[in-house]
Amino acid sequence: MPRNTAHIADGRYDLAEEPALVRFAALGLDGAAAATGLADAVARAYPVRARRELTSEGRAIAEPRLLLRGWAARVRLLPDGRRQFMSFLVPGDLIGMNAQPQPLAAATVIAVTDVVACRPPSIDDAPALADTYAVSAALDEAYLLAQITRLGRLNAQERIADLLLELHERLTLNGMAQGDAFELPLTQEVLADALGLTSVHVNRMVQQARRDGDLQWKGGRVTLTDPVALARKIGRIPPRVSAMQEAAAAVTPTA
């Protein structure tokens, strides 16, 4: 069974390490409240093969999804064959919940690896989820803005470092990072289409990052030598989850 395809209901399954649960908790959700709804959601999980669509552009209504396993991405295809990845989605990320009655997805969501997704737990079942979803939506938007800045004002080296740092943070949030290392199931070509570069140039710049001692990348696994130093080096300003939680709390009087 290919990496990332492992079905949820296998023997070694432990809800406490479920990336979605870890992420929700990191976003401020009470563990108990989370586990309830999530267990149900997980039970209804279904797999999607790599390269398949999770949602397609133009479809009338896209049902919201919660990604449980594997990586997905929001991508837009241009008429001439060029493509642009808007953002990557990792386990614990929500899909298509932003604009309330989220009508049209302005981009297609595809599975980058084999994936497992499910319907997100309903707010009706666990009201505490409302805050979590709001924080998640705010983070999603922050990531879109970060992507714009990356493409508009960073050079190739900075773009690569910045994106890897973001992914590292997000994988730390959902418990999938191992310290400064993490699995990166992306080809350099996919990375290039996310960073507005060619795969050839991504390759050259990654090699340089290796030579500079900024990172290791081998066999789908990336290790950042010193994330903090790297962030400083490229002047990265990450979105702060903690501040978001505070703000979300502020508008939701604990009545």
Added chain:
Amino acid sequence: MPRNTAHIADGRYDLAEEPALVRFAALGLDGAAAATGLADAVARAYPVRARRELTSEGRAIAEPRLLLRGWAARVRLLPDGRRQFMSFLVPGDLIGMNAQPQPLAAATVIAVTDVVACRPPSIDDAPALADTYAVSAALDEAYLLAQITRLGRLNAQERIADLLLELHERLTLNGMAQGDAFELPLTQEVLADALGLTSVHVNRMVQQARRDGDLQWKGGRVTLTDPVALARKIGRIPPRVSAMQEAAAAVTPTA
């Protein structure tokens, strides 16, 4: 009184031509329902001088705003002085209403010209506004995705044409375009910071667009020679408002 500063309450004021009202109507809002709440909102309008902030990054809670006159923009400043415009805001656009309890703006909203804004009409006063705001939010996200594609996969010429086409569409939506012409109160430097280019190169490419007969641009006024042909030329796929309305309607049973 500088252009765009004209206070709402001047002699020639006509609510029917209020860009915000025109835009809301274009997004599917019933004229009567709109006028009510909007008249109130307009009465509470206040001016903001060019270059001032409407909302700042990191502030705990940004109150939502409705832009009535002038242009604003969401911008992010980098530590080294570079800056990136995320999107432009024109009259009729809503600010900071996306993520429900919209906690942190991940970017600063600044007035590009002198501006007049107000608190948006409350949904409580006119329930029909809920749909309008939802469609507006969906469009906002579509514009962000368009910006990503622009920066990631279009060359300088295409970026300029694509953005001008988008702005033309949006100004047509709120009634501020005159056929294929519209006021563009942006310097080439601001445009450059939105397009991820230098102002020098924007200047050169605009000149080329003029030579190619694609547009006229003089004294803050742009005329597109043939918007449809230009869109085809650069392979532009605009976000479809109509489809969005349909979708929004679909999820809001006309009980």
Added chain:
DNA sequence: CGGAATTTTGAAACCTTTCAAATTGGGTGG
């Protein structure tokens, strides 16, 4: 009219792409 902001020009340096082609790596079938 005068000064500041914006637009325009030029030449050279720089970063990124292009187009092939070679190399490596992983997975499959024998």
Added chain:
DNA sequence: CCACCCAATTTGAAAGGTTTCAAAATTCCG
């Protein structure tokens, strides 16, 4: 376990698009 194939990574050289740095020309405004 090896041969083989396809996908992904790597390398080179040359072309191309964009930036840089100045400085000149225009336009806008008070």
